[in-house]
Amino acid sequence: ETGVTQTPRHLVMGMTNKKSLKCEQHLGHNAMYWYKQSAKKPLELMFVYNFKEQTENNSVPSRFSPECPNSSHLFLHLHTLQPEDSALYLCASKTGLADTDTQYFGPGTRLTVL
Amino acid sequence: GQNIDQPTEMTATEGAIVQINCTYQTSGFNGLFWYQQHAGEAPTFLSYNVLDGLEEKGRFSSFLSRSKGYSYLLLKELQMKDSASYLCAVVDSNYQLIWGAGTKLIIKP
Numbered sequence: 001e002t003g004v005t006q007t008p009r010h011l012v013m014g015m016t017n018k019k020s021l022k023c024e025q026h027l028g029h030n031a032m033y034w035y036k037q038s039a040k041k042p043l044e045l046m047f048v049y050n051f052k053e054q055t056e057n058n059s060v061p062s063r064f065s066p067e068c069p070n071s072s073h074l075f076l077h078l079h080t081l082q083p084e085d086s087a088l089y090l091c092a093s094k095t096g097l098a099d100t101d102t103q104y105f106g107p108g109t110r111l112t113v114l
Numbered sequence: 115g116q117n118i119d120q121p122t123e124m125t126a127t128e129g130a131i132v133q134i135n136c137t138y139q140t141s142g143f144n145g146l147f148w149y150q151q152h153a154g155e156a157p158t159f160l161s162y163n164v165l166d167g168l169e170e171k172g173r174f175s176s177f178l179s180r181s182k183g184y185s186y187l188l189l190k191e192l193q194m195k196d197s198a199s200y201l202c203a204v205v206d207s208n209y210q211l212i213w214g215a216g217t218k219l220i221i222k223p
């Protein structure tokens with residue numbers, strides 16, 4: 001238990017569906033991250049939020065839409081995804097943006113796009 | 115460009131020692147992390163090195179040479195539960211984490 005939870009753990013969706021991934025951290029951190037993890041590839045940073053403000057959008061397609069209503073919650077809204085978007089989506093949090101503290105990860109959502 | 119290299123997969127025997135190497139080329143350096151990730155689970159922190167040398171933590175040790183752009187993770191007295199992926203990540207000059215693709219470690223009895 002890392003203090004970061006993600007729901008759902010598994011998601012199967014069609015290309016025309018709309019779904020949302022949820023992340024919640026109970027660590028009092030200010031920075032939150034969305035990553036995409038594909039087999040045998042490095043973690044791909046998607047979005048970064050610091051104090052609820054988006055500070056990084058790593059050229060992510062608009063079919064992925066993040067939302068951060070407060071420092072404890074982070075969402076990733078999905079619509080009209082492609083099969084190549086199938087991956088493990090990991091949420092992480094850290095004390096602050098510009099420091100070398102460790103990131104704490106949630107267990108991830110395994111997404112399959114049919 | 116920024117690059118982290120680590121072996122894709124390694125196999126070792128229970129009770130033995132294994133060394134997982136990581137080489138990096140990044141814009142700036144503010145430290146190097148090692149994480150462990152069991153299949154289907156979250157990556158979890160193992161170690162952080164920012165100064166040259168060896169840091170020992172129980173059965174696990176991590177080494178850093180900044181001049182060579184090189185680190186290794188040393189696992190001793192291997193146990194079956196050590197079967198996992200080991201991720202190397204470097205903090206660059208903007209405090210962004212640059213990740214390697216991970217090394218899958220398979221432990222055999």
